[in-house]
Amino acid sequence: MENLKFAVVDLETTGHSPEKGDRIIQIAIMFIENGILTNEYVRFVNPGQEIPVFIQELTDITKDDVKDAPLFEKIAHEVRDLLDGWMFAAHNTNFDLTFLQKEFQRCGIPRWQGKQIDTVEFSKIMFPSAVSYRLKELTEELGIELSAAHRADDDARATANLLLKCIEKVTCLPEQTLARLHKRSFSMKTDLSVIFYLALVENRKKTLNPHFSQFRGIPYRQAILMKELSPRKIVYPTSLDEKDQLLIQAYPSYESRSAQLQFMDAAWESLKSGTEIMVEVPTGIGKTVSYLLPATVRAVETKKAVIVSTYTNHLADKIMAEEIDVVSKALSIPVRATVLKGRSNYISLMKFAELLLSGESSYDNIFTEMQLLVWLTETMTGDLNELNLSGGGMLYIDRIRKRSSVLAEDEIGVDYHQIALENCRHADIVITNHALLLSDGSSKQQIVGESSGLIIDEAHQFIHAAYKTNEIIFSYTNWKYVMGQIGSEADDQISRRIEEILIRKRLHRSRERSNLSSEFDKFTSAFDAAIQLLTGSESAQRGHVKGSRIHIALEDISADSTLFKTVFQSMNEFIETASAYVKRLDREVESLSNKEQAILAEWHYWIDEFRVKVGEWVELFLDQETGGTVWIEQDQRSIPGSLTVIKSPIDSAPVIRKALDSFFSKEKGVIWTSGTLSVKSDERFVARQLGVAPEVPVMKLLAPEHFYTGAQIFLIDDMPNIQQVAQQEYVEEVAEAIVQTVMVTEGRLFVLFTSQDMLNQTHELISDSGLLEDYALIAQGISSGSRYRLLKSFRQYEKAVLFGTNSFWEGVDVPGNALSAIIIVRLPFSSPTEPVFKAKTAQLNKMGKNAFTAYALPEAILRLRQGFGRLIRSSSDTGFFIILDRRIETKSYGKKFLEALPDVPVKKVSLARMVDELNNCYNK
Structure with a gap:
């Protein structure tokens, strides 16, 4: 891109605050002209003070490096002159440019004036699916060399190459995308409009990239629709030798495992005979391929897909990406597989087009629109989970999710969800998630109607998914957000824009506007009174307090239901008034401009959201007949903002059997499989919660011989007893x-x-100590990103x-040497105050059962087994499983935990002794 000159800057400093005396210790400037890195300026700088130890460790810059270097005062004019006439670029200009400007000011030099580009902002737009926007991770993902992170020269060079990558990608975008990006770029924090303008000018000399289709003028990459294949012939292998030969084709280093072949045969018999089976399959036998092989044979034979369900969308994507090709190689035929997720995972192109027209004004919304415009030129699935968005961006995304199966005329044949559904009709394997199978949707x-069998992987998680899928959640902040969209009368809000259209069309009636405001005020007054009741002093007094969070059962609040009925009635009256308010516009919709139609559609969208909220309110506060437990959660530090009310079923089995009734009624094969389907003391523990009939046995397969020879278990016997010391004291010992x-x-x-509370305290203590300054401390609930991104x-x-915390105890794979040890801070019992657990144990006690032995203990044992399963993923793996909770040896039930783990050496040692043993292992 000609006519652009960039000075790409990176600073290393003694700290973040020049006002408090922090100084530059290294400066690097990379100069780019006409898309080429032409020159560089790199200097160490003497800070005139000690460099903090953690900065030395982070940057590898010591006092010896800077002792003969000039003070910044000596080179300030030189640096300032070098930057004149260039666009300033950095990976977070808010730090580098701000720091540099304050240093110029301190040295009595005028502030630098010019345009700036932040490569964080730029790369978030151009690479909207990147895992992370930290320089090290982003450059690694994009194949940009960064040999020594946190050295100014290497960081600046990597940032320069990142900037060039972003510009290169801009030049490949279609004209219509660039035009929309340019229009929105004036709202960005840095001067990206210059780049988008020049790219647009250059692009207008080209023809449209033939890879892009258009929907209402928005370029996008269309999803691929599966085509019919010529008939394929395949039979299930009957002999052991035939099965081995198939697997050798997929795995050149394959070793025959009897357990793997047993599982293949069991899966085949179930699918062929239409029966239900449960199979506990240990790590290391190739579980996924073992069920995909017979499933594919059955699908080809019946010309109907076999459904594979797993716990998360990420695991579904992983099966598609890593396992289907293996099965194709083994069977020597193309395996037709597709991933189907719930409708709301997909973008609605129509809704996005309407929002683009309606004219968003906030930075978060405009920024997210820019990310989506770029993403639509890349995605082949329309799956919104591909995006890496900020919190503000997620609010925008919720407005463009696919909500309805009804399509506008121009959506037919281009809608991503519709194409995904159509592909299911031609697939051998349909990979989905538990939540979709537990839903009542048309997808x-x-x-189900077009399938020949069902395989439920991670079957123990089907229980948790049954609870989550059937939860009803009231969130105060979410309700207020929805109320604010339609209730606000600010100039840029939907209410004012609708009023402007009515005035332009001479359809405005002051009395109708007054009625709308009056009904909204009645509703908000009733709503605020109900919230006051839910968050009042009685709630705080009766609830269980854990840290700053309060849990209280809704039934424990002596509430007059008439208050909840008033909210329901006033909300319905407001919805009716809001719908009537735009009736005249609805009748004249064809006379409205595209933008006016988009604004009207937005009004109806928010009215529909209110209707959904009415249903939530009835289920939570007025419906006393349906089963389940309802509780309130809030944080004392943030009331009412933190208020959440949740309703959940107590029993998973009825929910699951009802959801899968169509499989059982049509006698399709159902295979439940997982690494943890049983507990020695209660082999039907998981089966009962899944609603599996007593006559269906739990088949348990064994891990390959010597699979766990690389593992050791350490029980630390000089930790304090967790039940006899304050949490803070225990946390200090855990941190050590x-x-x-x-x-x-x-x-x-x-x-x-x-x-989470103990995790937060431990992480904070270790971070503040600085003892692990050289390590990346990644913490769930603290570090940003999903579980997958943290992993x-x-x-x-x-x-x-x-x-x-809980979600990392299972379902995450870190094979090989990337994971060397797991520390178990405490035995994974559910908190006795956790509402569903509390309701479940109360139910068992009423039935005359011991809730601890019947539920709490086996649940905890299963979770510990799952935790151990993270450590050893193949027979070549080595690792240490370290348990800090002394109850495993001091309580009578402790041996049940150890019996549930694989047969590996268990050592009871002091912390110091364990460290010595680990040291010896690593020295060897």
Whole structure:
């Protein structure tokens, strides 16, 4: 891109605040002209003070490096002159440019004036699906060399190459996309409009890229629709030798495992005979391929897909990406597979087009629109989970999710969800998630009706999914957000824009506007009174307090239901008034401009959201007949903002059997499989919660011989007793154990907690100590990003520690040496105050059963088994499983936990002794 000159700057400093005396220790400037890195300026700078130890460790810059370097005062004019006439670029200009300007000011030099480009802002737009926008992770993902992160020269060079990558991508975008990006770029924090303008001018000399289709003028890459294949012939292998030969084709280093072949045969018999089976399959036998092979044969034979369901969308994508090709190689035929997710995972092109027209004004919304415009030129699925968005961006995304199966005329044949559904009709394997199977949607009905069998992987998680799918959640902040969209009379809000259209069309009636405001005021007054009741002093007094959070059962609040009825009635009256308010516009919709139609559609969207809220309100506060438990959660530090009310079923089995009734009624094969389907003391524990009939046996397969020879279990016997000391004291000891273990293993460590509060305290203590300053401390609930993104960050760092709670106990894979140890902070019992657990145990006690032995203990044992399963993923893996909770040896039930783990060496040792043993192992 000609006529653009960039000075790409990176600073290393003694700290973040020049006002408090922090100074530059290294400066690097990379100069780019006409798309080429032409020159560079790199200087160490003497800060005139000691460099903090953690900065030395981070940057590898010591006092010896800077002792003969000039003070910044000596080179300030030189740096200022070098920057004149160039666009300033940095990876976070808010730091580098701000710091530099304050240093110029301190040295009595005028502030630099010019245009600036922030490559964080730029790369978020141009690479909207990147895992992370930290320079190290982003450059690694894009294949940009960064040999020494946190050195100004290497960081500046990598940033320069990142800037060139962004510009290169801009030049490849279609004209219509660039035009929309340019229009919106004036709202960005840095001067990206210059780049988009020049790219647009250049692009107008080209023809439209033939890879892009258009929807209402928006370029997008269309999803691929599967085509019919010529008939394929395949039979299921009957002999052991035939099965081995198939697997050798897929895995050149394949070794025959009897358990794997047993599972294949069991899956085949179930699918062929239309029966239900449960199979516990240990890690290391190739579980996924073992069920995909017979499933594919059955699908080809019947010309009907077999459905594979797993717990998360990420796992569904992983099966598609990593396992289907393996099965194709084994069977020597193309396997037709597709991933289907719930409708709301997909973008609605129509809704996005309407929002683009309606004229968003906030930075978050405009920024998200820019990300989406770029993403639509790349995505082949329309799956919104591909995007890496900020919190503000997620609010925008919720407005463009696919909500309805009804399509506008121009959406037919281009809608991503519709194409995904159509592909299911031609697929051998349909990969989906538990939530979709547990829903009542039309997508589920279609794939079930056209299937020949069902395989439920991670079957124990089907229980949790049954609870989550059937939860009804009231969020105060979400309600206020929806209310604000239609109730606000600010100039840029929907209410004022609708009023302007009515005035332009001479359809405005002051009395109708007054009625609308009056009904909204009645509703908000009733709503605020109900919230006051839910968050009042009685709630705080009766609730269970954990840290600053309060849990209280709704039934424990002596509330007059008439208040909840008043909210319901006033909300319905407001909805009716709001619908009537635009009736005249509805009748004249064809006379409206495209933009006016988009604004009217937005009004109806928010009215529909209010209707959904009415249903939530009735279910939570007025419907006393349906079963379940309802509770209130709030944080004392943020009331009413933190208020959440949740309703959940108590029993998972009825929910599950009802959801899968169409499989059982049509006698299709159903295979439940997981690494943890049983507990020695109660082999039907999981089966009962899944609603599996007693006559269906739990088939348990064994891991390959010597699979766990690389594992050791350590029980630390000098930790304080968790039930006899204050949490703060226990946290201090946990932090010490983590630090000492990390020093020996050099990171590559999971620390698993059962409480977010304890995780937060431990992470804070270790961070503040500075003892692990050289390590990436990745913490669930603290570090930003989904579980998958946190896990990817963990894999990318050589020296990393991951702090996780419940969701990291299972379903995450870190094979090989990337994970060397797992620390279990406390045995994974559910909190007795957790509302569903509390309701479940109360129910069992009423039935005369011991809730601890019947539910709490087996649930915790299963979770510990799942935690251990993260450590050893193949027979070549080695690792240490470290349990800090002394109850495993001091309580009578402790041996049940140990019996549930694989037969590996168990050592009861002090922390110091364990560290010595680990040291010896690593020295060897």
